[in-house]
Amino acid sequence: MHAYFVNNKEIAWAHAGLPGMCVPLPRRQPLRAYPHALAAPAEPSRIAWKRTKTTDRRIYDAVLDHRLQPGTKLKEVALADAFGSNRGVVRKVLTRLAYDRLVALRPNRGAVVAIPSVEEGRDLFAARRAAEAAIVEAVTRNIARAELKELRALAESEREAYRCGEVRKGLKLSLKFHRQLAAIAGNGVLAEFLDQLIARTPLVVLAYRGRGADRTCSIDEHIEIIDAIATGNVAKAVAAMTSHLESLEGQLDLSDATETSTDLFALFAADGD
Numbered sequence: 361m362h363a364y365f366v367n368n369k370e371i372a373w374a375h376a377g378l379p380g381m382c383v384p385l386p387r388r389q390p391l392r393a394y395p396h397a398l399a400a401p402a403e404p405s406r407i408a409w410k411r412t413k414t415t416d417r418r419i420y421d422a423v424l425d426h427r428l429q430p431g432t433k434l435k436e437v438a439l440a441d442a443f444g445s446n447r448g449v450v451r452k453v454l455t456r457l458a459y460d461r462l463v464a465l466r467p468n469r470g471a472v473v474a475i476p477s478v479e480e481g482r483d484l485f486a487a488r489r490a491a492e493a494a495i496v497e498a499v500t501r502n503i504a505r506a507e508l509k510e511l512r513a514l515a516e517s518e519r520e521a522y523r524c525g526e527v528r529k530g531l532k533l534s535l536k537f538h539r540q541l542a543a544i545a546g547n548g549v550l551a552e553f554l555d556q557l558i559a560r561t562p563l564v565v566l567a568y569r570g571r572g573a574d575r576t577c578s579i580d581e582h583i584e585i586i587d588a589i590a591t592g593n594v595a596k597a598v599a600a601m602t603s604h605l606e607s608l609e610g611q612l613d614l615s616d617a618t619e620t621s622t623d624l625f626a627l628f629a630a631d632g633d
């Protein structure tokens with residue numbers, strides 16, 4: 361059984377460089393099941409806070425660029441060694457990432473990278489289709505020529521990264537494409553919502569990927585979306601985005617995701633970020 365926490369927009373937005381904002385926590389908060397989380401100090405010193413944020417971000421980035429698989433055990437000692445940190449900081453980070461549903465905290469069994477349920481995966485893509493349709497509609501109506509040019513340059517960088525085998529860079533640029541559309545749309549609430557959805561998408565994709573599929577955004581489809589936006593035809597642009605997200609979701613299957621083991625020290629010790 362996996363105990364999931366609720367989203368913490370403050371963390372997600374901090375990662376996105378957006379202003380933070382606290383969100384009321386809903387009723388389902390199994391914090392009492394994790395006394396170690398409650399034992400963490402409420403007001404860390406500035407240095408400790410900075411270290412926590414750095415650790416937070418590195419784990420978050422490792423999820424985003426597919427280096428951490430769903431179900432990976434997140435051992436506190438291994439993470440503390442990898443980050444030159446201590447277990448208290450790691451525990452605090454894991455608790456916060458659990459708010460984003462990127463980590464699952466299990467009583468007496470430690471933390472793992474979250475394994476989203478099939479239903480959660482379907483809901484996530486449905487939410488992305490709704491949010492990104494609204495975003496693309498706004499973009500198509502209002503985009504400036506310079507912004508269109510920037511989008512094309514971004515798609516070109518994305519293509520180049522994959523062509524050169526720079527998968528981590530390519531994945532980041534793929535996510536940036538969706539975030540940039542949200543930024544152009546100019547609706548901060550939608551952008552924040554999308555950022556949360558984007559952070560959770562890699563875990564769904566990794567947990568339920570289909571064999572032989574590339575499991576990432578199609579660059580050709582990104583270019584089709586840009587071309588559709590450039591025509592000024594809202595219906596066409598929304599259809600291109602919807603088709604793109606359906607294509608990504610269509611690569612998923614319902615195989616059982618299992619718990620996996622990863623050398624956390626090796627993964628993060630060599631991380632130059």
Ligand SMILES: [Zn+2]
Nearest residue numbers: 534577578582
């Ligand atoms: Zn995409």
